[in-house]
Amino acid sequence: MKKQSYSYVESPFLLSRREFVTIGGIIIALLALPAVWIRSAIAKRNEYVRARIQGLYKDDVQSKVRVSHGNEAVAKMYKEFAKHPLSEISEELFHTHHYINRRTM
Amino acid sequence: MSSKEWILKHTLGVRLFHYLLVISFVPLAITGLVLYFKPFSQEELNFYMQIHVVFGVILTIDAMAFFIVGFDRVVTFVKRAFTVTGDDIKWFAVLGGYPQKFLLRKKVPVPPMGKYNSGQKLFGACVVIGGTILIITGWGLWAFPHILPGGMGSLFGSLHTICGWIMSLFLLVHIFLGIYMFDDFKAMFVHGRIPYDEAKEAAPLWVEQELVRVE
Numbered sequence: 001m002k003k004q005s006y007s008y009v010e011s012p013f014l015l016s017r018r019e020f021v022t023i024g025g026i027i028i029a030l031l032a033l034p035a036v037w038i039r040s041a042i043a044k045r046n047e048y049v050r051a052r053i054q055g056l057y058k059d060d061v062q063s064k065v066r067v068s069h070g071n072e073a074v075a076k077m078y079k080e081f082a083k084h085p086l087s088e089i090s091e092e093l094f095h096t097h098h099y100i101n102r103r104t105m
Numbered sequence: 106m107s108s109k110e111w112i113l114k115h116t117l118g119v120r121l122f123h124y125l126l127v128i129s130f131v132p133l134a135i136t137g138l139v140l141y142f143k144p145f146s147q148e149e150l151n152f153y154m155q156i157h158v159v160f161g162v163i164l165t166i167d168a169m170a171f172f173i174v175g176f177d178r179v180v181t182f183v184k185r186a187f188t189v190t191g192d193d194i195k196w197f198a199v200l201g202g203y204p205q206k207f208l209l210r211k212k213v214p215v216p217p218m219g220k221y222n223s224g225q226k227l228f229g230a231c232v233v234i235g236g237t238i239l240i241i242t243g244w245g246l247w248a249f250p251h252i253l254p255g256g257m258g259s260l261f262g263s264l265h266t267i268c269g270w271i272m273s274l275f276l277l278v279h280i281f282l283g284i285y286m287f288d289d290f291k292a293m294f295v296h297g298r299i300p301y302d303e304a305k306e307a308a309p310l311w312v313e314q315e316l317v318r319v320e
Contacts, residue, residue: 006111008316023180045254
């Protein structure tokens with residue numbers, strides 16, 4: 001049988017059952033608190049988003065031009081300048097690449 | 106064969122958790138600093154961000170696995186780290202006797218400590234609180250920025266930066282003192298054991314009150 005390489009270990013009874021449940025419960029509760037806070041903040045934000053969506057749909061119903069490709073200004077820009085969507089010049093001007101450093105914007 | 110007696114200070118599970126913590130947190134601190142100071146081009150920063158994310162995921166898996174598998178160790182650690190006594194204040198008053206030892210080559214009396222001294226307890230509290238904030242805010246900023254309400258993304262970014270700085274600066278002290286106390290270093294990285302005599306000097310309360318002899 002392999003000889004044990006140490007003579008002492010920590011007592012397995014460092015914490016009483018009451019201490020274990022109390023401290024464990026506090027840890028779980030403290031972890032749950034931010035989850036509840038984040039969830040309620042997201043729910044509140046969603047109410048605003050839903051109201052905004054309703055407003056946008058209402059604007060769409062009232063708008064003369066409802067789709068981007070029906071926008072005469074955009075169509076004119078492509079016709080006279082950028083040729084067509086995904087053209088070389090559109091790629092160069094309208095597409096971003098990689099990491100955006102917002103501090104220098 | 107040496108007749109020295111040994112104490113098992115860090116079990117294999119704790120050592121495995123610590124290995125993964127080292128492997129993940131050191132690259133996270135380095136890439137985090139690069140992303141903070143932005144000394145490179147956008148393509149290179151994007152690459153550093155990807156490394157940061159990969160090691161962030163490794164750190165999260167490590168922390169969650171240990172939280173679930175070693176919950177009893179987590180509870181014991183939290184109790185030790187957040188228990189403050191008068192001796193902790195006395196320990197901080199002399200800073201554990203380290204400045205006197207390093208600068209004046211003088212040994213000053215230090216209050217008796219448990220498994221962790223007061224400085225280690227403060228570091229432990231920072232790891233528990235700061236680590237949790239870093240993980241939660243990091244995931245929010247990386248995976249769920251589109252669902253974070255206005256203001257929360259900015260708050261997460263600030264918290265992530267502040268906690269990252271505190272933890273990274275603390276890490277430097279931790280590495281220095283960890284290597285200085287070489288028996289502890291070997292215990293954490295090699296075999297988990299610490300000589301009984303060393304432990305009796307550095308952590309008398311732990312040796313007297315929390316250890317049992319195994320045959």
